[in-house]
Amino acid sequence: MTLPEGQPESLGNGLAPGEVHWDPAVPEQSPLTPVFDEVTRRRTAEIIARYPQSRSALLPLLHLVQSVEGYVSQDGIRYCAEVLELSTAEVSAVATFYTMYKRTPCGEHLVSVCTNTLCAALGGDEVYARLSQRLGSPGKPLGHEETAGEPGTPGSVTLEHAECLAACDFAPVLQVNYEYFDNQTAESATALVDALRRGERPMPTRGAPLTDLRTVELELAGIFPDLAAAVTGNSMAPETLRGAQMATQHGWTAPAMPDTPPALPNVPEKK
Numbered sequence: 001m002t003l004p005e006g007q008p009e010s011l012g013n014g015l016a017p018g019e020v021h022w023d024p025a026v027p028e029q030s031p032l033t034p035v036f037d038e039v040t041r042r043r044t045a046e047i048i049a050r051y052p053q054s055r056s057a058l059l060p061l062l063h064l065v066q067s068v069e070g071y072v073s074q075d076g077i078r079y080c081a082e083v084l085e086l087s088t089a090e091v092s093a094v095a096t097f098y099t100m101y102k103r104t105p106c107g108e109h110l111v112s113v114c115t116n117t118l119c120a121a122l123g124g125d126e127v128y129a130r131l132s133q134r135l136g137s138p139g140k141p142l143g144h145e146e147t148a149g150e151p152g153t154p155g156s157v158t159l160e161h162a163e164c165l166a167a168c169d170f171a172p173v174l175q176v177n178y179e180y181f182d183n184q185t186a187e188s189a190t191a192l193v194d195a196l197r198r199g200e201r202p203m204p205t206r207g208a209p210l211t212d213l214r215t216v217e218l219e220l221a222g223i224f225p226d227l228a229a230a231v232t233g234n235s236m237a238p239e240t241l242r243g244a245q246m247a248t249q250h251g252w253t254a255p256a257m258p259d260t261p262p263a264l265p266n267v268p269e270k271k
């Protein structure tokens with residue numbers, strides 16, 4: 001590895017400081033891993049068939065393997081590579097780029113606390129700190145992407161910091177399995193994770209009723225075992241509608257579209 005000039009030296013293990021090791025020792029030509037059963041293979045074919053080029057199915061397929069194992073394992077990497085005729089290095093590069101693909105087994109629920117600027121200033125840091133203590137053990141708060149309880153078992157909860165969850169008007173917010181819980185306090189967040197650990201599924205502030213992380217991963221792959229339930233729920237909130245209401249009150253409208261749309265800039269053709 002060649003580090004750019006002015007960067008700290010490599011640690012001597014081939015990694016730059018702070019760089020996380022991802023096991024690359026996956027054979028390139030292995031038989032299809034047996035972890036994924038017939039149902040998963042059928043779903044795989046269904047997903048791939050949606051795209052003109054099979055490699056475009058990689059992101060949903062990574063969600064699919066995550067729905068089976070609760071994370072993207074080395075088997076999951078190998079499976080995606082083989083069904084899409086990619087190298088495991090290509091699949092690993094994608095899986096390690098996006099934070100929604102997890103490298104260690106997750107709990108039944110994933111709790112993501114926004115600690116970005118606005119939420120942090122309005123209490124998100126306190127929410128995270130309190131949950132970290134609540135879910136950890138005495139003197140050992142739970143860390144980022146660590147799980148309270150045995151991963152995958154009922155009541156287990158994985159905690160993570162999240163960047164802006166695109167709900168700043170409800171700060172501080174957190175998500176459980178990517179469903180929103182708005183306007184949180186340390187107390188309300190603690191009560192929420194306590195309920196999750198007891199096996200309850202409190203109703204999110206907006207969006208569909210709570211299920212579990214693996215079911216949501218399946219939905220993110222584009223497979224909906226219960227489509228009606230997955231789209232049930234209120235997606236609006238007064239804060240979100242306020243701008244539209246003010247515009248109506250004041251008679252504000254957007255400028256009309258021109259009769260002739262402006263010419264698009266020339267973009268070099270991708271090779």
Ligand code: FES
Nearest residue numbers: 114119165167168
């Ligand atoms: S800063 Fe938390 S949702 Fe935007």
